[in-house]
Amino acid sequence: xxxxxxxxxxxxxxxxxxxxxxxxxxxxxxxxxxxxxxxxxxxxxxxxxxxxxxxxxxxxxxxxxxxxxxxxxxxxxxxxxxxxxxxxxxxxxxxxxxxxxxxxxxxxxxxxxxxxxxxxxxxxxxxxxxxxxxxxxxxxxxxxxxxxxxxxxxxxxxxxxxxxxxxxxxxxxxxxxxxxxxxxxxxxxxxxxxxxxxxxxxxxxxxxxxxxxxxxxxxxxxxxxxxxxxxxxxxxxxxxxxxxxxxxxxxxxxxxxxxxxxxxxxxxxxxxxxxxxxxxxxxxxxxxxxxxxxxxxxxxxxxxxxxxxxxxxxxxxxxxxxxxxxxxxxxxxxxxxxxxxxxxxxxxxxxxxxxxxxxxxxxxxxxxxxxxxxxxxxxxxxxxxxxxxxxxxxxxxxxxxxxxxxxxxxxxxxxxxxxxxxxxxxxxxxxxxxxxxxxxxxxxxxxxxxxxxxxxxxxxxxxxxxxxxxxxxxxxxxxxxxxxxxxxxxxxxxxxxxxxxxxxxxxxxxxxxxxxxxxxxxxxxxxxxxxxxxxxxxxxxxxxxxxxxxxxxxxxxxxxxxxxxxxxxxxxxxxxxxxxxxxxxxxxxxxxxxxxxxxxxxxxxxxxxxxxxxxxxxxxxxxxxxxxxxxxxxxxxxxxxxxxxxxxxxxxxxxx
Amino acid sequence: xxxxxxxxxxxxxxxxxxxxxxxxxxxxxxxxxxxxxxxxxxxxxxxxxxxxxxxxxxxxxxxxxxxxxxxxxxxxxxxxxxxxxxxxxxxxxxxxxxxxxxxxxxxxxxxxxxxxxxxxxxxxxx
Numbered sequence: 202x203x204x205x206x207x208x209x210x211x212x213x214x215x216x217x218x219x220x221x222x223x224x225x226x227x228x229x230x231x232x233x234x235x236x237x238x239x240x241x242x243x244x245x246x247x248x249x250x251x252x253x254x255x256x257x258x259x260x261x262x263x264x265x266x267x268x269x270x271x272x273x274x275x276x277x278x279x280x281x282x283x284x285x286x287x288x289x290x291x292x293x294x295x296x297x298x299x300x301x302x303x304x305x306x307x308x309x310x311x312x313x314x315x316x317x318x319x320x321x322x323x324x325x326x327x328x329x330x331x332x333x334x335x336x337x338x339x340x341x342x343x344x345x346x347x348x349x350x351x352x353x354x355x356x357x358x359x360x361x362x363x364x365x366x367x368x369x370x371x372x373x374x375x376x377x378x379x380x381x382x383x384x385x386x387x388x389x390x391x392x393x394x395x396x397x398x399x400x401x402x403x404x405x406x407x408x409x410x411x412x413x414x415x416x417x418x419x420x421x422x423x424x425x426x427x428x429x430x431x432x433x434x435x436x437x438x439x440x441x442x443x444x445x446x447x448x449x450x451x452x453x454x455x456x457x458x459x460x461x462x463x464x465x466x467x468x469x470x471x472x473x474x475x476x477x478x479x480x481x482x483x484x485x486x487x488x489x490x491x492x493x494x495x496x497x498x499x500x501x502x503x504x505x506x507x508x509x510x511x512x513x514x515x516x517x518x519x520x521x522x523x524x525x526x527x528x529x530x531x532x533x534x535x536x537x538x539x540x541x542x543x544x545x546x547x548x549x550x551x552x553x554x555x556x557x558x559x560x561x562x563x564x565x566x567x568x569x570x571x572x573x574x575x576x577x578x579x580x581x582x583x584x585x586x587x588x589x590x591x592x593x594x595x596x597x598x599x600x601x602x603x604x605x606x607x608x609x610x611x612x613x614x615x616x617x618x619x620x621x622x623x624x625x626x627x628x629x630x631x632x633x634x635x636x637x638x639x640x641x642x643x644x645x646x647x648x649x650x651x652x653x654x655x656x657x658x659x660x661x662x663x664x665x666x667x668x669x670x671x672x673x674x675x676x677x678x679x680x681x682x683x684x685x686x687x688x689x690x691x692x693x694x695x696x697x698x699x700x701x702x703x704x705x706x707x708x709x710x711x712x713x714x715x716x717x718x719x720x721x722x723x724x725x726x727x728x729x730x731x732x733x734x735x736x737x738x739x740x741x742x743x744x745x746x747x748x749x750x751x752x753x754x755x756x757x758x759x760x761x762x763x764x765x766x767x768x769x770x771x772x773x774x775x776x777x778x779x780x781x782x783x784x785x786x787x788x789x790x791x792x793x794x795x796x797x798x799x800x801x802x803x804x805x806x807x808x809x810x811x812x813x814x815x816x817x818x819x820x821x822x823x824x825x826x827x828x829x830x831x832x833x834x835x836x837x838x839x840x841x842x843x844x845x846x847x848x849x850x851x852x853x854x855x856x857x
Numbered sequence: 858x859x860x861x862x863x864x865x866x867x868x869x870x871x872x873x874x875x876x877x878x879x880x881x882x883x884x885x886x887x888x889x890x891x892x893x894x895x896x897x898x899x900x901x902x903x904x905x906x907x908x909x910x911x912x913x914x915x916x917x918x919x920x921x922x923x924x925x926x927x928x929x930x931x932x933x934x935x936x937x938x939x940x941x942x943x944x945x946x947x948x949x950x951x952x953x954x955x956x957x958x959x960x961x962x963x964x965x966x967x968x969x970x971x972x973x974x975x976x977x978x979x980x981x982x983x
Binding site: 628631632634635636637638639640641642643644646647650651654656661664668671672 | 871872873874876877878880881884915944945946947964965966967968
């Protein structure tokens with residue numbers, strides 16, 4: 202309670218009013234003249250008091266800001282007060298009674314509560330990343346310059362001692378707001394702020410007399426410069442060290458007391474919590490991105506299908522590449538792979554869905570239309586169909602992990618084919634070798650028996666010797682073939698090249714055939730005699746082989762047409778029969794070592810399967826070509842031998 | 858040629874071996890016919906019933922196994938004719954057993970073996 206009395210407005214007050222005077226204005230205020238004592242606020246309160254004294258009007262003010270000078274500063278002070286006239290003994294207005302209550306604490310606390318609430322709301326709603334936290338904090342603090350005329354936010358960089366400035370509110374000289382401070386390099390405070398102390402002690406620090414350190418710092422809405430600042434460590438919940446520091450300038454019009462410190466602690470606490478959330482969010486995002494990258498870049502085909510209709514919900518690029526499709530999400534497996542119907546695999550998938558047991562496919566061949574043109578490729582897969590369970594434990598979908606093993610399977614098939622060919626070779630070779638040996642051995646024993654029995658006529662002797670010669674010749678040919686193959690595989694098949702009349706060579710080879718077979722051959726020489734550089738013995742070997750094959754693989758009365766055509770580059774010999782022909786895939790196979798066409802094997806036509814292999818190698822050594830063509834089984838076969846006029850470099854005439 | 862000589866059908870595509878077998882058995886008094894493949898053999902059986910068949914396995918047109926299948930489906934007594942398998946195949950004995958042959962002889966062979974085996978089986982058919 203406070204009373205101004207008389208024309209001089211002499212002041213009286215009780216003890217209840219004393220705190221409003223601060224530490225420095227009592228007892229001088231007692232008995233002082235009002236107009237002089239309150240000179241700084243007289244423009245605000247003077248007219249009200251004059252109105253009371255003159256007209257007897259009472260006034261009532263709630264939470265009215267009436268800054269007063271106390272505690273050595275002008276303070277932001279709020280009052281709820283009433284002025285009412287007091288009558289003197291004569292019934293005239295003798296003074297003004299002030300019923301007053303200071304409400305500064307409540308008003309300032311309410312304002313601070315609003316700041317905290319706004320900050321909390323916005324951080325919760327908007328902050329995803331640490332940068333959001335910094336931005337929002339700066340935004341909100343800027344609206345509350347009455348409490349925080351300036352602020353700096355420093356964040357500790359991960360895995361280092363560097364503090365980096367991440368937000369600024371209000372104005373401060375450059376020297377007071379370094380961009381980054383490496384605490385490891387600066388063990389003492391070099392920038393005027395006790396950053397080191399705050400981080401290591403994790404306690405707030407009060408810095409006074411800022412003007413001495415950084416020059417005048419504008420006080421925001423207040424005219425006076427900021428003199429005090431508080432440094433508050435920003436603790437991130439669940440983390441070992443502080444996440445950063447909040448440097449908050451204190452209002453020049455409020456005392457830097459415990460309440461202020463608590464308020465700033467709450468601000469820093471909210472920032473810390475938001476940072477921890479943002480970092481957790483970022484970690485989660487990073488983990489998610491890593492999973493996405495894993496999924497995208499996994500060197501395997503991965504897909505996820507959901508529901509009983511098997512709808513694609515996820516498919517990585519590996520899967521799309523494997524499937525030859527690029528638009529699968531949201532479609533059923535039936536829509537994406539209509540060609541799989543009837544291949545048995547969709548039934549497996551459905552079984553996994555209904556029974557919840559995984560299915561492992563091992564080198565399973567599937568026929569896929571990968572190019573979308575309607576033609577099916579056979580692809581071998583290793584794959585897993587694994588049930589995916591929902592939170593209720595029921596199967597929700599199917600996880601597909603597939604791996605294309607076509608190359609491995611094919612490589613193994615080639616190896617197995619080679620092994621089988623070798624086994625067949627051994628079986629054929631044993632038969633082919635044993636027959637002539639059996640003939641020679643049997644004939645020799647027969648010869649002796651005949652002589653013993655006195656039946657060895659000249660005719661018999663002649664036949665038996667012929668038999669032995671025939672058998673020996675067959676063994677010789679077989680042995681030569683095996684030796685040739687062995688030489689070819691070691692790269693040693695010398696050519697003895699001479700200028701040779703190819704037409705004459707062909708005629709000579711035909712002339713040496715037995716008369717019955719010679720009659721079947723129709724020879725056409727399409728050009729004048731031509732001299733070519735070849736090894737006549739090796740080319741003869743080819744011609745003999747082709748003619749023998751034509752005879753062996755065609756009916757006894759079938760024509761065999763032999764033609765020779767030449768041009769400036771080379772000569773082409775064709776041997777055409779009307780025999781068993783070649784199955785579609787055999788045209789190349791027959792030139793492989795031990796390679797025989799299936800129909801030749803089936804007909805039990807003897808042969809090792811080496812002749813054509815050797816012939817082609819001889820043609821290649823001449824820089825030429827040897828190939829076969831057939832319209833199919835039973836349609837006859839044409840063998841073509843092309844030899845260049847000039848043999849390749851490096852083959853000297855008569856040389857090796 | 859004696860009237861009650863044993864008749865032997867030889868199926869062998871190798872001309873030299875066929876000569877050895879036919880000359881040797883003829884010298885011993887057997888009545889011989891030769892065929893170069895299974896089809897020719899079946900043709901002979903339709904007019905001439907041997908006591909025994911000497912059968913090579915690997916022949917063109919119709920091989921020994923196919924011939925044996927066809928022969929066992931003929932009417933008796935042709936279906937019951939004993940067969941001696943004569944082959945250079947490594948597993949000649951297993952093949953012979955599988956074909957229910959009376960005997961197996963591996964190539965190259967001893968003439969004595971052939972004669973003894975033929976004689977033994979002909980005796981048992983009498």
